[in-house]
Amino acid sequence: MSVIILGIESSCDDTSAAVLRDDVLLSNVIAGQAVHEAYGGVVPELASRAHQQNIVPVVSEALRQAGIGGGELDAVAFTRGPGLLGSLLVGVSFAKGLALALGVPLVEVNHLQAHVLSHFIRRKDGGASGVDGRQPAFPFLCLLASGGNSQIIRVDSPVAMDIIGQTIDDAAGEAFDKCAKVMGLGYPGGPVVNRLAAGGNPQAFAFSKPRVQGYDYSFSGLKTSFLYTVRDRVRLEPDFVAANRADLCASLQACIVDVLMEKLCRAAVDLNIREVALAGGVSANSALREALRECAGRHGWNVYIPPLAFTTDNAAMVAMAGRVKYLRGEFCGIDAVPFARTTI
Ligand code: KG4
Numbered sequence: 001m002s003v004i005i006l007g008i009e010s011s012c013d014d015t016s017a018a019v020l021r022d023d024v025l026l027s028n029v030i031a032g033q034a035v036h037e038a039y040g041g042v043v044p045e046l047a048s049r050a051h052q053q054n055i056v057p058v059v060s061e062a063l064r065q066a067g068i069g070g071g072e073l074d075a076v077a078f079t080r081g082p083g084l085l086g087s088l089l090v091g092v093s094f095a096k097g098l099a100l101a102l103g104v105p106l107v108e109v110n111h112l113q114a115h116v117l118s119h120f121i122r123r124k125d126g127g128a129s130g131v132d133g134r135q136p137a138f139p140f141l142c143l144l145a146s147g148g149n150s151q152i153i154r155v156d157s158p159v160a161m162d163i164i165g166q167t168i169d170d171a172a173g174e175a176f177d178k179c180a181k182v183m184g185l186g187y188p189g190g191p192v193v194n195r196l197a198a199g200g201n202p203q204a205f206a207f208s209k210p211r212v213q214g215y216d217y218s219f220s221g222l223k224t225s226f227l228y229t230v231r232d233r234v235r236l237e238p239d240f241v242a243a244n245r246a247d248l249c250a251s252l253q254a255c256i257v258d259v260l261m262e263k264l265c266r267a268a269v270d271l272n273i274r275e276v277a278l279a280g281g282v283s284a285n286s287a288l289r290e291a292l293r294e295c296a297g298r299h300g301w302n303v304y305i306p307p308l309a310f311t312t313d314n315a316a317m318v319a320m321a322g323r324v325k326y327l328r329g330e331f332c333g334i335d336a337v338p339f340a341r342t343t344i
Contacts, residue, residue: 003074005326006098007319008059010091011083011111012147013042015054018315019066019073020323024122025129026066028309028316031058040181048086055094062315073104075331077322080108081339082148088338096334105331107322110342111313115279116142116155117324118310118317129307136275136304143264145288146280146312147173147188150217150260152267155277158324164271165215165263172256172282175219179226179252183241193249194285200250205229207255215263222259226252257287265295277304284311 002022009016013036018028031054036042063070078095081088099106119136121129128135136142142153150172152165170178173190180189185196208225210218230248233240241248260282268276278292289305296303310317325331 003323003326004068004072005107005319005322006059006062006073006076007109007315007317007322008076008078008091008095009111009313009315009318010051010055010087011079011081012087012313013047013050014313015051015058015091016313016315017059017062018319019062019068020121020316020319023120023320023323024124024126025316026068026124027062028314029058029062029065030314037187040187041177042084044084044086047084048090051087051090055090059094059098070098070102073102075099075105075107075322075326076102077107077109077318077326079111079114079318080336081342082111083338083340085338085340088340092336092338096336100334105326106334106336107325107330108332108336109318109321109325112144112149112151112342113161114317114321115144115146116153116161116277117158117320118279118306118314119277119304120158121310121316121320129310131305131307132303134302134304136277136302139273140275140277140304141264141268141271141273142277142279143260143283144280145172145260145278145282147171147177149280150219152215152264154271154273159328164267165217167217167219168212169218169220170223172217172219172260173280175223175256176252176282178223182227182230183245183248188281190282190285193253194287196246196249197253197287200246200248202250202254204244204247205251207252209255209259215267217259217263219256219259222255253285253287257285257291260288261291261295264292265299268301269299274299274301275304276301279306279311281312284308
């Protein structure tokens, strides 16, 4: 018999709901929050208010698009953390109320595990949702790079994941966003930098690269180096940013991608793992995707790149992670509280 799961995601500034029948995605509705654009970053209080406005229409629309009535759901899965507490509280409370009203189990999901498990969602025609139409085999390495995380995860099974490296300060997405802010680009800056970089020279500027032990990352020094380069050059040439925007974006992007790829490649070689995947918002970056493919070609790896809809925060991945736990009978009570910080 098929299992139908509703997933709810509200960890940051996207309100999302999705319906999954077995591993096939029936709907995935995402409401972004334009309110943060004016501030150049997510304002937590505004995010939780926007989630409150969005959650009912988003869940209704996800059920409508899936053609599923609330009474047909087998479980409600929700993101418990990590994320912004005020934002998480909206999704967690709504999921609890709905599960109680429907008399179905409640499943808590770790947002980071959900990003990794997005690789196992199938399309309605039964095909794998990844851009190459394949799913990773275990064990695989997953680079999870987003606005809040930069981790290399060894995935031995859907329930056995180990973080073997992670950022010791800022995440890669944060470096994209903060440097974009220095250039006066909008928020989130990552996609804008990606677009402008297409017309620039990646070797035009050099920014300092971190020297961190093992497979860990650091992006705070790169951010400072970018800021100081711009500050010093603007003193001599007030129009420096406008005149060099494409080159700045291309150089910044090349530097972040180099840093991410260097550790990922080393980890895959050291551990002799030939299945390598990307996940998280930064995995939408075209230069990162290209660099992984190029590296995979040299080493004979299979790579797995998520479709754009599953790179940034979405409830499809939450429903998928919820399904894994549902099948294992791992339910939670209505006393479950959100966590701002969790690990895998
Ligand atoms: O996973 P995500 O939606 O949110 C969390 O951090 O939870 O990731 C958002 C991040 C932002 O920092 C955004 O700038 C970055 O992903 N991002 C990109 C691109 N698209 C989104 N960074 C670089 N290139 C992109 N194309």
